[in-house]
Amino acid sequence: PKSGDPPNPGWYPLVGSLPFLREPLEEFLSEKQFAKQPVVVLYMGLEKLYCLNTYEAIKDAFISQGDKFLGRQQTFILPELTGEKAGIILSEDEQWRLYRRLSLKTLRDFGFGRQGAEEIILGEVEELRSRIEDQGIQAGLPLDTVPLLSTAVSNVICQMVFGTRLASEDPEFGRVLEMFQRITQSQNNRTRSMVFQLHQDYYVKLKPLLRLVIALRRKQINIFGELIKFCRKQLEKHKADLGSPEHPRDYIEAFLHQQASNPSEFNDVRLSLAVLDLFIAGTDTTSQTLRWAILFLIENPEVEKRLVDEIKRVVGSDRQVTMKDKSQLHYTQAVIDEVNRMACLAQLGVAHRCTETAKVCGYEIPKDALVLFNIFNVHNSVDHFPQPECFQPERHLDQEGRYSPDEHLVTFGIGKRACLGESLARMELFLFLANLVQRFTFRLDPEETRTIAEIKANPGHQGGGIRAPAVHKIQFNSRCEEE
Numbered sequence: 001p002k003s004g005d006p007p008n009p010g011w012y013p014l015v016g017s018l019p020f021l022r023e024p025l026e027e028f029l030s031e032k033q034f035a036k037q038p039v040v041v042l043y044m045g046l047e048k049l050y051c052l053n054t055y056e057a058i059k060d061a062f063i064s065q066g067d068k069f070l071g072r073q074q075t076f077i078l079p080e081l082t083g084e085k086a087g088i089i090l091s092e093d094e095q096w097r098l099y100r101r102l103s104l105k106t107l108r109d110f111g112f113g114r115q116g117a118e119e120i121i122l123g124e125v126e127e128l129r130s131r132i133e134d135q136g137i138q139a140g141l142p143l144d145t146v147p148l149l150s151t152a153v154s155n156v157i158c159q160m161v162f163g164t165r166l167a168s169e170d171p172e173f174g175r176v177l178e179m180f181q182r183i184t185q186s187q188n189n190r191t192r193s194m195v196f197q198l199h200q201d202y203y204v205k206l207k208p209l210l211r212l213v214i215a216l217r218r219k220q221i222n223i224f225g226e227l228i229k230f231c232r233k234q235l236e237k238h239k240a241d242l243g244s245p246e247h248p249r250d251y252i253e254a255f256l257h258q259q260a261s262n263p264s265e266f267n268d269v270r271l272s273l274a275v276l277d278l279f280i281a282g283t284d285t286t287s288q289t290l291r292w293a294i295l296f297l298i299e300n301p302e303v304e305k306r307l308v309d310e311i312k313r314v315v316g317s318d319r320q321v322t323m324k325d326k327s328q329l330h331y332t333q334a335v336i337d338e339v340n341r342m343a344c345l346a347q348l349g350v351a352h353r354c355t356e357t358a359k360v361c362g363y364e365i366p367k368d369a370l371v372l373f374n375i376f377n378v379h380n381s382v383d384h385f386p387q388p389e390c391f392q393p394e395r396h397l398d399q400e401g402r403y404s405p406d407e408h409l410v411t412f413g414i415g416k417r418a419c420l421g422e423s424l425a426r427m428e429l430f431l432f433l434a435n436l437v438q439r440f441t442f443r444l445d446p447e448e449t450r451t452i453a454e455i456k457a458n459p460g461h462q463g464g465g466i467r468a469p470a471v472h473k474i475q476f477n478s479r480c481e482e483e
């Protein structure tokens with residue numbers, strides 16, 4: 001380390017800080033010695049990794065100097081596998097600008113001549129309700145919320161992207177979903193996988209090492225390859241039946257129309273990678289947040305009661321909760337923010353690459369450095385959220401009880417590279433949660449031997465790298481029959 005470098009947890013030659021780190025990394029970096037440090041540097045073996053640890057540092061980097069932090073880490077596996085570098089999440093420069101702009105526009109304009117996003121989500125809410133009634137309540141069985149919620153959420157993306165409810169209707173998609181769930185439920189040691197990714201330049205130069213790494217990662221690479229094949233098949237189907245450019249029926253159609261005028265930017269491989277990114281970024285994140293929400297409500301019955309009372313008062317029990325109700329459901333919105341605060345789903349964000357040397361809160365971050373941001377530390381900061389360990393939706397309400405969002409909630413990141421699906425995700429969280437709560441009560445499987453705290457701690461790190469509760473089952477009951 002040079003003088004003036006950010007603080008580090010300790011280091012040795014060659015292995016760097018690795019002997020000093022503890023999992024989960026976001027919690028380690030939020031311990032007392034680091035909690036108030038704006039920037040921390042980790043020596044991950046031979047490479048440095050910077051972590052923006054406080055809200056001030058994240059804002060300084062991603063808002064005040066946003067243009068210097070628009071890069072992403074470049075990987076060798078995608079070019080090796082596909083010949084292209086990226087879709088949306090890992091793209092940079094012109095490709096990123098084009099894909100981000102068009103993806104946002106396409107998702108925002110959603111309507112696509114047929115159904116709006118709200119209608120699609122409400123259709124899935126209904127589908128979910130009947131699955132819970134048939135497979136859970138009628139059969140008297142507690143349900144694993146991973147397949148239940150991830151099918152519902154991926155059906156939403158399926159309709160937007162492919163134009164069909166593939167997740168339920170196409171037997172081939174059952175396999176695709178299973179592949180996603182294998183990624184979701186994989187046991188993931190974040191530190192080990194970060195070290196692996198940070199050293200990829202070495203493997204690319206040392207071919208025998210590259211072969212070894214590919215052999216070790218073969219399973220994940222195969223899953224990825226199959227998913228890409230599936231997307232390409234969908235592109236072919238759409239090409240055979242392309243509608244009018246004025247009213248694209250889905251995301252793929254909108255992009256295929258662009259392909260006609262700009263075939264190299266919008267080639268088939270990039271399009272497939274972009275589609276895959278929407279699934280990777282948009283399925284598990286939303287469905288795992290809903291799993292957290294159910295656990296928090298079981299743990300906090302007084303919150304659940306107030307939530308149900310609000311929904312009954314504003315909406316009643318005879319019709320679905322819709323987006324029109326949202327502005328009156330202040331407490332419901334506050335509950336969702338509190339779920340997002342405590343779930344800290346993308347705990348350390350997605351790494352940005354610093355494209356030009358920058359100074360953040362007084363510390364130099366060199367060009368090409370990789371930079372994470374500690375959402376967990378910001379969401380657990382006593383300065384912004386007093387008694388952060390308590391689930392208190394009231395903190396997101398003003399004196400009059402009106403919903404009042406807090407800028408320190410950084411669930412979706414901030415700045416130009418923040419989550420592209422935020423408004424869709426917010427709509428899904430609101431509609432799925434409010435409608436589930438209106439219809440059902442939740443209880444942990446009576447046969448469960450672990451406590452909720454143990455399930456939340458998820459010692460096996462299941463969750464494919466995001467903060468997810470361990471696998472468990474929930475017993476649903478019909479709310480009106482219980483009351």
Ligand code: HEM
Nearest residue numbers: 089281282285286345346350412413417418419420421425
């Ligand atoms: C609760 C649900 C979600 C959470 C917590 C979440 C969180 C995040 C975070 C933290 C980032 C990184 C931001 C950064 O690098 O600064 C991100 C990026 C991204 N998210 Fe989400 N997300 C969610 C849902 C979605 C959905 C539904 C979609 C798609 C429709 C989506 C698509 C993306 C994409 C494409 C990116 C990369 C953006 C870019 O690189 O320009 N996300 N998300």
